[in-house]
Structures are given as structure tokens and as C-alpha cells.
Amino acid sequence: MATVDAETGGVGGKGRGGRVGGGGAYYEAEELEERRWRSWLVPVIVVASVAVFVGEMYVNNCPDHFNSAGSCVARFLHRFSFQPLRENPLLGPSASTLEKMGALEWNKVVNQHQGWRLITCIWLHVGVIHLLVNMLSLIFIGIRLEQQFGFVRIGIIYLLSGFGGSVLSSLLLRNSVSVGASGALFGLLGSMLSELITNWSIYSNRAAALLSILFIIAINLAIGILPHVDNFAHIGGFATGFLLGFVLLARPQFGWMGRHDLTPSSQVRSKYKAYQYVFWVVALLLLIAGFTVGLVMLFKGKNGNDHCHWCHYLNCVPTSSWSCDT
Incomplete structure (x- = not known):
């Protein structure tokens, strides 16, 4: 069983003031009021994920199944009690229950034509701990992003990143059962990075924001090389969200109209920069190419490891303390 988790964070310090000048003079543009949306999508996702987990435990019904690994945990919960800790230390259902509920499994996706598992696995979680970590991470970064960019764009990034x-x-993982929202969460994290890059000029503490995001990314990807963590879902989600950030989260920048007979306030306008259009086109082309190649390879039954013999080290690094084949 491959589990996923992500601890993510946010960045701040965005400044809307822009310095413009002409004819030997300059002035500081007034800070513009930024539209903020009410966040409702993220709370809905959290509630839905909790509801799905309750459904997992209802279907699992540990007390009604003999288990050689030991007795059920928290038996006072009756059919909602957890599998023995030796089987699932994260306080959740069995692998067979997750598989029944729509977990990601290569054989079922490719040979049994159950492509819907590419989406349903995003809503499943291995246990209470896994669910808690992912939902707290989603609340921490998702609400901020939704307030700034709206539910449509953040919803698209969340779902497509999870799918990617x-x-x-x-x-790249053909013998594992994988579930969790971490691919989608890493997509939001990736979109934060690309949003910072494409909107670089409106940030007042750019270096601090960039270092914060890069540090969080490095820590989470490092966690992903532990056994039983699906780091490929992290990487695929992050790459998808990173590219989508250039497409969906670009903001107009301040520009100079070039007429010096106007008042300062009328000489400032917002517009997209040329480099933002370049990022938009390149990112969109890479997204289309990536999904096309990936899906064609997947449904033709290709093994990604045949084309990347070292990629397995991105998912798990064997040490004297654990084996990646366990």
C-alpha cells in the first residue's frame, strides 16, 4: 500500500505598489484593492473527504472480518473501528477496502478499463492520520489561494493536479495500491511557485517568498522517498500544478502609458507582460503534451520504468533500515 502525505505552507508579502517614472520624475502608484473571493470550495472538499473516509470505515466493518494481524482498534466504534495497527498503523481500513472503494491500481486501470480510479483515488485516505495531515494542509494553503483567485481556477488546479x-x-508504480489527495495538494504548492514567478514584480519580499516555497517543496519531496509513500503522485501533481499556475494564475502588471501630459494616476495601467504570455503558451503546450503522452503510454500498458531506469529512486531510496520492495 502506498500512502501519501504533504505538509505545505504559504508565502506572503505581496505588494501592489509599483514605481513608474518619466521626464526625470517618479511617483509610487497607489495600492490597488485586490478582489477577494469567499472561500467555500476548500471547506466543501474537506467535508467531502471526511464523508468519504466515514464511508470507507462503514464498508470496511473490521469486527465482521477475521484478521490474523490482531484485533480491531477502537472496537467501541463497532463497524467503524480501525484495522489492527500491524496492518494499518495510520488508523484506517484494509487495503482490500480501499481497492473496493476506488483506490489506484495499475492492473484495474489498464487491464480492466477502470480509468475512473485515476480520479476516485484522490478522495480516499489510508487512515485518520493521513486524512488529518492532508486536510490541514489543504486548509492552510487552499483557502488563501481560493480567496485570491476564486474557486474555479483553484478547483481546476486541484483536480487536474490530482489526476496528473x-x-x-x-x-511508474505497477504493484501498489495508492490513495490520497497529496498529488492535488502538491499541485497547489506547485501553482504557488509558478504564481510567484509569473507575478514576480508585484511581490515586495520576493527572495523570502521564493526560499520559503522551495524549502517546503524540498522537505515534502524528501519525505516522499520513504517507503509506503507515493512520491510519484507528489511529483506528477506538483509538475501539473506548476504548469497550471502559469496558465491560470497570472496577474496583470503595472505599466507606463508614455504620455507625460497626463496626471500620475492616469499614466498607470495594468497589463500582462510579454514574458507572461511566453510562460502561458509554453506551459499550456507542455501540459497538453504531458497528458497526451502519459495517457497513451498508460492505456497501452507501457511501463514507465523501462524508459527511466533510475526513476524508482525518486519514489523510495533503500537503506539498511528499510527495503523499498517490502
């Missing part, structure tokens, strides 16, 4: 993580995981 599932595709890459299926291509």
Missing part, C-alpha cells in the same frame, strides 16, 4: 499525479503514479 495519478497518471504518473500508474506509469
Whole structure:
């Protein structure tokens, strides 16, 4: 069983003031009021994920099944009690229950034509701990992003990033059952990075924001090389969200109209820069190419490891303390 988790964070310090000048003079543009949306999508996702987990435990019904690994945990919960800790230390259902509920498994996706698992696995979680970590991470970064960019764009990034993580995981992990929202969460994290890059000029503490995001990314990807963590879902989700950030999260920048007979306030306008259009086109082309190649390879039954013999080290690094084949 491959589990996923992500601890993510946010960045701040965005400044809307822009310095413009002409004819030997300059002035500081007034800070513009930024539209903020009410966040409702993220709370809905959290509630839905909790509801799905309750459904997992209802279907699992540990007390009604003999288990050689030991007795059920928290038996006072009756059919909602957890599998023995030796089987699932994260306080959750069995692998067979997750598989029944729509977990990601290569054989079922490719040979049994159950492509819907590429989406349903995003809503499943291995246990209470896994669910808690992912939902707290989603609340921490998702609400901020939704307030700034709206539910449509953040919803697209969340779902497509989760889907992208599932595709890459299926291509490179063929003998595991994988679930979790971490691919989607890494997509939001990736979009934060690309949003910072494409909107670089409106940030007042750019270096601090960039270092914060890069540090969080490095820590989470490092966690992913532990056994039983689906780091391919992390990487696929992050790459998808990173590219989507250039497409969906670009903001107009301040520009100079070039007429010095106007008042300062009328000489400032917002517009997209040329480099933002370049990022938009390149990112969109890479997204289309990546999904096309990935899905064609997946449903033709190709093994991604045949084309990347070292990629397995991105998912798990064997040490004297654990084996990646366990």
C-alpha cells in the first residue's frame, strides 16, 4: 500500500505598489484593492473527504472480518473501528477496502478499463492520520489561494493536479495500491511557485517568498522517498500544478502609458507582460503534451520504468533500515 502525505505552507508579502517614472520624475502608484473571493470550495472538499473516509470505515466493518494481524482498534466504534495497527498503523481500513472503494491500481486501470480510479483515488485516505495531515494542509494553503483567485481556477488546479499525479503514479508504480489527495495538494504548492514567478514584480519580499516555497517543496519531496509513500503522485501533481499556475494564475502588471501630459494616476495601467504570455503558451503546450503522452503510454500498458531506469529512486531510496520492495 502506498500512502501519501504533504505538509505545505504559504508565502506572503505581496505588494501592489509599483514605481513608474518619466521626464526625470517618479511617483509610487497607489495600492490597488485586490478582489477577494469567499472561500467555500476548500471547506466543501474537506467535508467531502471526511464523508468519504466515514464511508470507507462503514464498508470496511473490521469486527465482521477475521484478521490474523490482531484485533480491531477502537472496537467501541463497532463497524467503524480501525484495522489492527500491524496492518494499518495510520488508523484506517484494509487495503482490500480501499481497492473496493476506488483506490489506484495499475492492473484495474489498464487491464480492466477502470480509468475512473485515476480520479476516485484522490478522495480516499489510508487512515485518520493521513486524512488529518492532508486536510490541514489543504486548509492552510487552499483557502488563501481560493480567496485570491476564486474557486474555479483553484478547483481546476486541484483536480487536474490530482489526476496528473495519478497518471504518473500508474506509469511508474505497477504493484501498489495508492490513495490520497497529496498529488492535488502538491499541485497547489506547485501553482504557488509558478504564481510567484509569473507575478514576480508585484511581490515586495520576493527572495523570502521564493526560499520559503522551495524549502517546503524540498522537505515534502524528501519525505516522499520513504517507503509506503507515493512520491510519484507528489511529483506528477506538483509538475501539473506548476504548469497550471502559469496558465491560470497570472496577474496583470503595472505599466507606463508614455504620455507625460497626463496626471500620475492616469499614466498607470495594468497589463500582462510579454514574458507572461511566453510562460502561458509554453506551459499550456507542455501540459497538453504531458497528458497526451502519459495517457497513451498508460492505456497501452507501457511501463514507465523501462524508459527511466533510475526513476524508482525518486519514489523510495533503500537503506539498511528499510527495503523499498517490502
